[in-house]
Amino acid sequence: MSKKIKVALAGIGNCASALMQGIKYYDANSNGKSNDSIGLTAFDLGGYEPRDIEFVAAFDVIDSKVGKDLSEAIFAEPNNTVKIANVEKSNVIVEKAEVLDGLGNHYRGKVQVSDKPPANVAKVLKESGAEILLNYLPVGSRQATRYYAEACLDAGCAFINAIPVFIASNAKWQQAFEDRKLPCAGDDVMSQLGATVVHKTLVKLFVDRGVKVDQTYQLNIGGDMDFYNMLDEDRLEDKRVSKTSAVAAMAPYEIPMRIGPSDFVPFLDNEKICYIFMKGRYFGNIPVELDLKLKVVDAYNSAGVMIDAVRATKIALDRGISGPLESVSAYCFKHPPVQLPYSVAKSNFLEFVEGKKER
Numbered sequence: 001m002s003k004k005i006k007v008a009l010a011g012i013g014n015c016a017s018a019l020m021q022g023i024k025y026y027d028a029n030s031n032g033k034s035n036d037s038i039g040l041t042a043f044d045l046g047g048y049e050p051r052d053i054e055f056v057a058a059f060d061v062i063d064s065k066v067g068k069d070l071s072e073a074i075f076a077e078p079n080n081t082v083k084i085a086n087v088e089k090s091n092v093i094v095e096k097a098e099v100l101d102g103l104g105n106h107y108r109g110k111v112q113v114s115d116k117p118p119a120n121v122a123k124v125l126k127e128s129g130a131e132i133l134l135n136y137l138p139v140g141s142r143q144a145t146r147y148y149a150e151a152c153l154d155a156g157c158a159f160i161n162a163i164p165v166f167i168a169s170n171a172k173w174q175q176a177f178e179d180r181k182l183p184c185a186g187d188d189v190m191s192q193l194g195a196t197v198v199h200k201t202l203v204k205l206f207v208d209r210g211v212k213v214d215q216t217y218q219l220n221i222g223g224d225m226d227f228y229n230m231l232d233e234d235r236l237e238d239k240r241v242s243k244t245s246a247v248a249a250m251a252p253y254e255i256p257m258r259i260g261p262s263d264f265v266p267f268l269d270n271e272k273i274c275y276i277f278m279k280g281r282y283f284g285n286i287p288v289e290l291d292l293k294l295k296v297v298d299a300y301n302s303a304g305v306m307i308d309a310v311r312a313t314k315i316a317l318d319r320g321i322s323g324p325l326e327s328v329s330a331y332c333f334k335h336p337p338v339q340l341p342y343s344v345a346k347s348n349f350l351e352f353v354e355g356k357k358e359r
């Protein structure tokens with residue numbers, strides 16, 4: 001069992017930037033400033049601290065990032081999340097990957113694709129010793145996500161899927177990872193206090209308190225490349241399924257609902273604003289309505305969750321557990337193999353970490 005967790009990154013956008021900066025932020029804290037662990041399930045999770053995560057390989061496709069040291073690429077345009085930490089040189093050069101469907105029409109209009117030849121992803125993964133690959137591609141990257149999942153199977157690398165393309169929740173891919181004796185977790189990371197967990201918890205609260213929910217919507221706006229990319233409605237199908245299924249699973253009856261990314265507002269940068277509306281009836285058929293506005297810096301909202309997902313996947317590797325990680329996925333992702341209310345998912349996750357639950 002190695003103490004370091006060797007991780008490769010696919011897609012060096014705002015999320016990768018927040019993850020790397022977050023690890024530095026908590027590393028500084030562990031070296032004397034404080035033992036702060038806000039946003040992490042635990043500072044020490046199953047023997048692993050955030051600083052045990054070591055980046056060993058990275059892939060992107062655009063000119064401003066490919067060929068750069070990873071520590072520079074995370075601050076390259078069009079990334080626009082806030083800076084919370086200095087990241088020293090990593091000696092990991094961002095490799096060019098196949099573009100496939102990674103860049104949609106909107107994205108292509110804002111960036112320059114690198115003219116470097118694509119690397120052999122499986123070979124880079126093998127040579128770097130990567131144990132886990134994190135998939136952080138733009139929404140709608142179905143072919144490109146499958147290309148990285150295949151590369152992981154070739155290279156003997158676990159796969160964590162932060163995006164709404166269905167791998168950990170798809171039976172064919174579950175079997176492929178099981179057959180290769182590798183774990184996978186996903187799909188579509190669920191932010192620490194994001195629209196999905198708030199909305200699913202509210203629906204569960206209404207249902208548990210006997211309120212009949214008649215209608216609900218969740219509209220989201222932001223000003224980063226994630227939201228710009230999601231202006232391509234044809235890339236959004238899986239995102240809507242992922243977000244809607246997480247909320248719908250909290251009620252024993254069908255609720256008319258509309259959930260998803262709604263617009264791009266450039267000056268918001270990496271801030272995301274979510275509006276949730278719920279309408280229902282309680283005792284005596286009396287109407288009740290709820291309107292909620294949530295404002296967050298989007299990329300940091302998922303970074304702590306991913307640090308937990310990476311550490312739990314490493315624990316699975318240490319224990320020789322393969323196939324879809326049900327408790328890790330239900331706790332950290334919106335579209336897991338098994339959808340659970342948040343509190344159940346958290347206790348299953350902790351039992352898994354403690355070795356009381358197999359997967």
Ligand SMILES: NC(=O)c1ccc[n+]([C@@H]2O[C@H](COP(=O)([O-])OP(=O)(O)OC[C@H]3O[C@@H](n4cnc5c(N)ncnc54)[C@H](O)[C@@H]3O)[C@@H](O)[C@H]2O)c1
Nearest residue numbers: 011012013014015060099102136137138139225298299302
């Ligand atoms: N809280 C959150 O931020 C959150 C929550 C859930 C899901 N997600 C998802 O995580 C993903 C990453 O988000 P982000 O904000 O970092 O996006 P981003 O647009 O900032 O970064 C995506 C990166 O992927 C690169 N890319 C495109 N095609 C590629 C390919 N074939 N190979 C390698 N790289 C490629 C782009 O050049 C870009 O650098 C998105 O799909 C987003 O929806 C984010």
